[in-house]
Amino acid sequence: MITVSIEKMLNAYHGQQVLHINRQFASGSITKIYGPSGSGKTTFLKLVAGLITPEKGAITAGTLTWFNAEKKIDLPVQKRNIGFVFQNYALFPNMNVRQHLQYATNDEQWINRLLHLGKLDTLYTRRPNYLSGGQQQRLAILRALTTKPQLLLMDEPFSALDPKMKTELIAELKAILRELGTTALIVSHNPQELDGLADSELVFEGE
Numbered sequence: 407m408i409t410v411s412i413e414k415m416l417n418a419y420h421g422q423q424v425l426h427i428n429r430q431f432a433s434g435s436i437t438k439i440y441g442p443s444g445s446g447k448t449t450f451l452k453l454v455a456g457l458i459t460p461e462k463g464a465i466t467a468g469t470l471t472w473f474n475a476e477k478k479i480d481l482p483v484q485k486r487n488i489g490f491v492f493q494n495y496a497l498f499p500n501m502n503v504r505q506h507l508q509y510a511t512n513d514e515q516w517i518n519r520l521l522h523l524g525k526l527d528t529l530y531t532r533r534p535n536y537l538s539g540g541q542q543q544r545l546a547i548l549r550a551l552t553t554k555p556q557l558l559l560m561d562e563p564f565s566a567l568d569p570k571m572k573t574e575l576i577a578e579l580k581a582i583l584r585e586l587g588t589t590a591l592i593v594s595h596n597p598q599e600l601d602g603l604a605d606s607e608l609v610f611e612g613e
């Protein structure tokens with residue numbers, strides 16, 4: 407169970423706005439997150455990851471405290487056992503596909519399975535510049551899974567994929583997340599695209 411009870415002041419265009427989140431995410435659950443642009447979805451993922459610090463509250467993962475404002479606990483992102491798929495993919499320009507995955511694990515069998523999942527098995531020597539937008543996006547998803555994370559945070563992870571690729575990837579991703587027992591939070595502009603994947607939702611309200 408991941409428990410998030412936090413407050414963060416957002417620097418919104420029309421002055422300040424407070425983001426309040428009080429929510430529990432069951433282990434292995436997949437939650438879709440949607441709401442208007444600027445409502446704080448990306449910021450929420452970064453708060454949970456430890457890339458932005460909340461002003462108040464606490465975040466716990468099972469019995470482990472990731473963040474507690476009063477107790478001044480703030481585990482760095484590397485200690486939170488998370489995978490993150492950023493909107494801009496954040497790939498390494500000098501690394502090829504396989505090296506992206508080897509960077510985080512030396513389990514070659516797992517790497518091969520991931521390459522198969524993302525249909526990148528034949529492209530493993532390519533660097534990001536020689537991959538299409540959809541291939542880059544698939545690589546970002548595979549990289550986030552290399553450490554078999556307890557929590558997977560994904561920001562618009564399927565936006566560059568064609569409908570067929572999206573449907574296939576979602577089906578295989580669901581099986582892998584279940585196998586790993588990974589909890590996932592997925593931001594999407596189009597909540598319908600997560601039908602069949604997500605089992606709960608978190609809706610952000612606009613200003």
Ligand SMILES: Nc1ncnc2c1ncn2[C@@H]1O[C@H](COP(=O)(O)OP(=O)(O)OP(=O)(O)O)[C@@H](O)[C@H]1O
Nearest residue numbers: 415416417418419442443444445446447448449458
């Ligand atoms: N580190 C930060 N501290 C305070 N406010 C921030 C920080 N980062 C972003 N914000 C503010 O949070 C607000 C929400 O931005 P955010 O990117 O989270 O929205 P979003 O819901 O993901 O939007 P979109 O759907 O367009 O990606 C913006 O007004 C932004 O200025």
